[in-house]
Amino acid sequence: MDGNASDGDYGDIDWDTEDELEIQGGIVPSSCANVVAPNAEAVVTNGEASSSAGPLNSKLVQDLLGMGFSEQMIAKAIKENEETNTELIVESLLTYKALEESPDELNSVPQQQHSIDNGVGQLSSDYDDNFLDDLSEPLSGSDSEIDEITSSLPKYDKILLSLANMGYSIEEASAAMDRCPEASILELTDFIRAAQMAKADDIFFEEEKPKLSLNEGLKKRKLYELAMRKTKKRKGMLTEEDEVIRLPNPMIGFGTPTHSLVVTHRMLPDEAIGPPFFYYENVALAPKGVWDTISRFLYDVEPEFVDSKYFCAAARKRGYIHNLPINNRFPLLPLPPRTINDALPLTKRWWPQWDKRTKLNCLQTGIGSAKLTDGIRKALEKCRDDHEPPLDVQKCVIEQCRRWNLVWVGKNKLAPLEPDEVEMLLGFPRNHTRGGGISRTDRYKSLGNSFQVDTVAYHLSVLKDIFPNGLNMLSLFSGIGGAEVALHRLGIPLKNVVSVEISEVNRDIVRSWWEQTNQKGNLIHLADVQQLNGDLLEQFMSSFGGFDLVVGGSPCNNLAGSNRVSRDGLQGEHSSLFYQYPRILNLVKFIMKGQQ
DNA sequence: TCGATCATGATTAGGAAG
DNA sequence: CTTCCTAATCATGATCGA
Numbered sequence: 001m002d003g004n005a006s007d008g009d010y011g012d013i014d015w016d017t018e019d020e021l022e023i024q025g026g027i028v029p030s031s032c033a034n035v036v037a038p039n040a041e042a043v044v045t046n047g048e049a050s051s052s053a054g055p056l057n058s059k060l061v062q063d064l065l066g067m068g069f070s071e072q073m074i075a076k077a078i079k080e081n082e083e084t085n086t087e088l089i090v091e092s093l094l095t096y097k098a099l100e101e102s103p104d105e106l107n108s109v110p111q112q113q114h115s116i117d118n119g120v121g122q123l124s125s126d127y128d129d130n131f132l133d134d135l136s137e138p139l140s141g142s143d144s145e146i147d148e149i150t151s152s153l154p155k156y157d158k159i160l161l162s163l164a165n166m167g168y169s170i171e172e173a174s175a176a177m178d179r180c181p182e183a184s185i186l187e188l189t190d191f192i193r194a195a196q197m198a199k200a201d202d203i204f205f206e207e208e209k210p211k212l213s214l215n216e217g218l219k220k221r222k223l224y225e226l227a228m229r230k231t232k233k234r235k236g237m238l239t240e241e242d243e244v245i246r247l248p249n250p251m252i253g254f255g256t257p258t259h260s261l262v263v264t265h266r267m268l269p270d271e272a273i274g275p276p277f278f279y280y281e282n283v284a285l286a287p288k289g290v291w292d293t294i295s296r297f298l299y300d301v302e303p304e305f306v307d308s309k310y311f312c313a314a315a316r317k318r319g320y321i322h323n324l325p326i327n328n329r330f331p332l333l334p335l336p337p338r339t340i341n342d343a344l345p346l347t348k349r350w351w352p353q354w355d356k357r358t359k360l361n362c363l364q365t366g367i368g369s370a371k372l373t374d375g376i377r378k379a380l381e382k383c384r385d386d387h388e389p390p391l392d393v394q395k396c397v398i399e400q401c402r403r404w405n406l407v408w409v410g411k412n413k414l415a416p417l418e419p420d421e422v423e424m425l426l427g428f429p430r431n432h433t434r435g436g437g438i439s440r441t442d443r444y445k446s447l448g449n450s451f452q453v454d455t456v457a458y459h460l461s462v463l464k465d466i467f468p469n470g471l472n473m474l475s476l477f478s479g480i481g482g483a484e485v486a487l488h489r490l491g492i493p494l495k496n497v498v499s500v501e502i503s504e505v506n507r508d509i510v511r512s513w514w515e516q517t518n519q520k521g522n523l524i525h526l527a528d529v530q531q532l533n534g535d536l537l538e539q540f541m542s543s544f545g546g547f548d549l550v551v552g553g554s555p556c557n558n559l560a561g562s563n564r565v566s567r568d569g570l571q572g573e574h575s576s577l578f579y580q581y582p583r584i585l586n587l588v589k590f591i592m593k594g595q596q
Numbered sequence: 597t598c599g600a601t602c603a604t605g606a607t608t609a610g611g612a613a614g
Numbered sequence: 615c616t617t618c619c620t621a622a623t624c625a626t627g628a629t630c631g632a
Contacts, residue, residue, distance in 0.1 A: 246609095247609075249609095249610085281624095282624085283623080283624060285607085285608065285609085285622070285623060286608095287607070287608080288607085288608075315622085315623095316624080317622085317623085318624085361621095361622065361623080362622075362623060362624070363624080364623075364624065364625075365624065365625060365626095366601095366602095366625070366626090367601095368602095369602050369603085370601080370602090371601090371602070371603095372602090399621095402621080402622080403622085403623090439598080439599055439600085440599080440600075441598095441599060441600060441601090442599090445624095445625090447624090448624050448625085449624045450624075451624095479624095553624085555624090556624050556625090557624085557625065557626090558625095559624090560623065560624060560625060561606075561607065561608075561622070561623035561625090562622095562623050562624080562625045562626090563606095563623090563625045563626070564604055564605050564606070564625075564626070565604085565625075565626045565627070566625085566626075567606075567607075567625090597632105598631105598632090599630105599631095599632090600629105600630090600631090600632105601628105601629085601630085601631105602627105602628090602629085602630105603626105603627095603628090603629105604625105604626085604627090604628100606623105607622105607623095608621100608622090608623095609620105609621085609622090610619100610620085610621090611618100611619085611620085611621105612617100612618085612619080612620100613616100613617080613618080613619095614615105614616080614617075614618095
């Protein structure tokens with residue numbers, strides 16, 4: 001049974017679905033089969049609504065009604081958009097629906113007394129700009145110095161260095177630069193990628209060939225042409241603004257357990273279609289253009305941006321690029337607490353009325369200082385006991401609470417979260433990162449760099465039906481094993497896991513978890529993604545039949561907004577390791593193709 | 597040397613106001 | 615449209631004491 005599980009398991013997944021048939025279907029379960037094609041083309045699959053006469057585009061209205069939207073919403077959406085632009089109308093409807101179903105900010109406020117819902121107006125009318133101490137006026141637009149530091153290097157060397165930094169070999173890089181002398185770095189990497197793919201083809205289809213020369217072949221030519229086409233596209237007058245990826249609002253991706261969306265299918269570029277399945281993650285609020293680049297390297301798959309505040313009591317805005325099916329997702333049970341109140345019940349007693357937070361902000365790698373919380377306590381103690389503190393004090397305190405994710409643990413007493421609490425909020429088992437000689441500082445760091453398990457598990461849940469006997473996973477930048485924990489909690493057996501993680505502390509955590517949960521499969525640990533080459537991959541894959549899933553969240557150090565020192569984007573010292581992900585993924589993809 | 601502690605803004609986006 | 619405000623943000627490096 002298990003012998004060739006991979007082949008069998010793929011049985012009901014249609015990797016080769018034609019693009020034309022990919023559709024957006026309604027969540028409305030089985031009773032309604034009306035669907036709308038994404039590109040302004042309505043398709044009715046049960047002919048009932050075909051010939052009803054109506055004032056507007058009645059067919060469209062019927063379709064939308066069938067998708068579960070109200071007449072009012074549809075009318076509003078059509079009015080706000082061009083009647084002919086189906087895509088925009090559907091998008092508007094989705095937004096309305098998401099807003100309508102968003103219970104968090106409105107309904108979760110426990111007592112909706114007289115003037116609570118007017119808080120915004122109150123704030124603005126009572127607004128007082130006498131702040132405590134900081135009235136810093138930032139001089140905007142002071143100077144626009146462009147750092148010319150790197151210009152001292154010859155251009156050729158500079159580019160070569162960048163490419164080497166991305167993990168490409170000097171040979172690859174210089175070969176590409178010889179072929180395309182005037183190309184940009186992006187174009188060069190496209191070229192190298194194509195060359196790597198061609199090389200992989202050569203390795204597995206013409207085994208005897210020497211590997212040094214870039215041989216021509218159908219596949220390579222095709223890829224080369226594709227890279228060149230992209231080049232032309234960029235050189236043409238297409239403004240770059242058009243390709244900038246924007247973050248959705250609300251940030252719910254293709255849907256969450258509480259915000260079911262209508263989108264249950266999507267179009268995937270041919271190149272993205274597996275095997276293997278892949279799942280890539282990074283911070284949503286990266287510098288401009290970063291996600292465009294990431295997406296370009298991952299077959300132009302559109303990122304799914306999700307804020308984990310729709311899964312748990314803490315925000316976590318992340319982008320995920322994957323080729324997983326997106327219909328029939330299901331959440332981990334039990335559902336985690338979704339408000340601070342429910343997640344940290346002991347804080348309720350001390351939570352002042354004027355702190356309106358119901359969700360925590362992003363859990364980061366560091367915590368607020370004791371000096372800060374102590375200062376706030378002293379400031380609050382000066383206030384009258386029977387009165388709320390002055391509005392300017394409130395404003396200042398709340399600002400610090402939001403900045404440092406402080407919670408109320410006593411009268412006038414604020415505190416940062418405990419590692420245990422962060423563990424819980426992120427969906428890890430209790431004490432997951434505790435013990436084994438791990439310092440408290442390192443716990444915060446490891447947790448702050450991790451997945452939110454419920455969020456990731458929701459996306460990965462579709463794998464349960466596809467791999468009922470378990471799967472083989474390649475886990476890059478594993479950290480403390482967020483993906484592994486998610487799959488385990490989903491009840492998906494882990495057969496072979498190759499986990500690559502640079503931090504020994506984190507590897508210890510995962511190994512310890514692996515043993516404690518009585519895993520039946522094999523865990524193989526590597527330290528450095530840069531040393532994971534084709535030969536090594538081939539060894540692994542030939543021993544257990546290829547990877548079903550490649551997961552990874554590459555370092556965000558140089559992308560994250562909290563970084564004051566080295567927010568250098570994708571070329572940063574650590575974040576440039578991103579390029580290892582597509583490199584390895586492409587290798588896996590082509591080894592899989594060779595094995596088939 | 598290790599761990600705990602703490603000070604250190606900028607880059608985005610979005611909305612309101614002009 | 616521009617300008618100004620609010621808001622959020624998987625961090626780094628220096629220092630100190632054990």
